[in-house]
Amino acid sequence: MMNMRLVIASLLFTPLISFAADTEFTLVIKDHHFLPSEIRVPAGQKVKLIVENQDATPEEFESHELNREKIVAPKSKVSIFIGPLKAGKYPFFGEFNQATARGLVIAE
Amino acid sequence: MFGPAIIIFRETLEAALVLGIVAAATRGVDRRGLWLVMGVLAGLIGSAVIAGLTETIAQLADGSGQELFNAAVLGVAVLMLAWHQIWMATHGAELARDARQLGSAVKDGQRELSAIAILVALTVLREGAESVLFLHGMAMGGSSSLTDIIAGGALGLAGGAVIGMIMYLGLMRIPLRWFFSVTGALLVLLAAGLAGQMARLLIQADLIPSLATPLWDTTALLPTKSLLGSILHVLIGYESAPSGMQILFYAGTLAIIVTCSALVKRRQTVQLLKPTQA
Numbered sequence A: 001m002m003n004m005r006l007v008i009a010s011l012l013f014t015p016l017i018s019f020a021a022d023t024e025f026t027l028v029i030k031d032h033h034f035l036p037s038e039i040r041v042p043a044g045q046k047v048k049l050i051v052e053n054q055d056a057t058p059e060e061f062e063s064h065e066l067n068r069e070k071i072v073a074p075k076s077k078v079s080i081f082i083g084p085l086k087a088g089k090y091p092f093f094g095e096f097n098q099a100t101a102r103g104l105v106i107a108e
Numbered sequence B: 001m002f003g004p005a006i007i008i009f010r011e012t013l014e015a016a017l018v019l020g021i022v023a024a025a026t027r028g029v030d031r032r033g034l035w036l037v038m039g040v041l042a043g044l045i046g047s048a049v050i051a052g053l054t055e056t057i058a059q060l061a062d063g064s065g066q067e068l069f070n071a072a073v074l075g076v077a078v079l080m081l082a083w084h085q086i087w088m089a090t091h092g093a094e095l096a097r098d099a100r101q102l103g104s105a106v107k108d109g110q111r112e113l114s115a116i117a118i119l120v121a122l123t124v125l126r127e128g129a130e131s132v133l134f135l136h137g138m139a140m141g142g143s144s145s146l147t148d149i150i151a152g153g154a155l156g157l158a159g160g161a162v163i164g165m166i167m168y169l170g171l172m173r174i175p176l177r178w179f180f181s182v183t184g185a186l187l188v189l190l191a192a193g194l195a196g197q198m199a200r201l202l203i204q205a206d207l208i209p210s211l212a213t214p215l216w217d218t219t220a221l222l223p224t225k226s227l228l229g230s231i232l233h234v235l236i237g238y239e240s241a242p243s244g245m246q247i248l249f250y251a252g253t254l255a256i257i258v259t260c261s262a263l264v265k266r267r268q269t270v271q272l273l274k275p276t277q278a
Helices: A002-022 B002-025 B032-063 B065-099 B107-141 B146-172 B176-204 B227-236 B244-273
Strands: A024-030 A033-035 A038-041 A047-053 A059-063 A068-072 A076-082 A088-094 A102-107
Touching (some): B002 B032, B032 B107, B065 B107, B176 B227, B176 B244
Parallel strands (some): A024 A047
Antiparallel strands (some): A047 A076, A088 A102
């Protein structure tokens, strides 16, 4: 009986756990712009952002609202974990090209 | 020209403020100038090396190399500050006494100064490597002339240096009676702030949980990116939306350094008061 409950419980939670681990979003930096410039992520859970810099110059992904900052070398990829976030808008920018490299994370 | 100037100013600000505080805090220790200059030079050389290795470091540890490297740099800086603080617990009174006599300096502070030099080097390294990457990127990007980039960089550096100088001169005006208490308090808060930043990096790499995120949010009141916010960020580790884990690291570091300094000081006082048995 106990075992049965455990099996049911683990079956119930398995999709949730694997889903949480797989929540990945990719941002591309090209010509000093973020593509896409807006990403929608689920609120209340940890999310992995993959930032790929296709430019020949380095960039720094930065967001005061997300409390994150990371250098992305030219032609390379980094991952940044964010959240769990409350529903809302979280602007981010490329510190080295602030005039053009701007974007928004929308948690919902 | 002003774009690069502002970025370099922001990067320089942290190193300059830390340098201003430690230059004041080591007042009265023999040959402190030499150690501080050595720290800055080592940091500058390190900046160029680390900037060159950015990609290699980033790819270590499954893409979390940058966070781990910076967290390690911050961790060593916190240890150096803690050591200095505990050393001051036994030598502070001596320094305050000797500083009154012109030209006298504490001779046995060399090992302690080497810790301060390492702290300075690591602080310059963290901010310097980013500046090198940024300036190099600008130069390669080709949208600004080299003269503009160099002039902007120099302007930003000069601006940061001025703030560091103001910090140093301001601290030196504090009467000796309170002087080492003030610089000591500043260094402990600095250490706690660095520990908080270290927690942020480890959370960003998903190595530790963030706990309550954010624990509070004072962005509307005082954003971290404002000038006052940035200065407070360097000085006391202010953040407008910190996570619970950051506060835990902050408070833990504060508690450990204060407790250890107090214990060392008490043990020394007890030894001094012990009657000598002939």
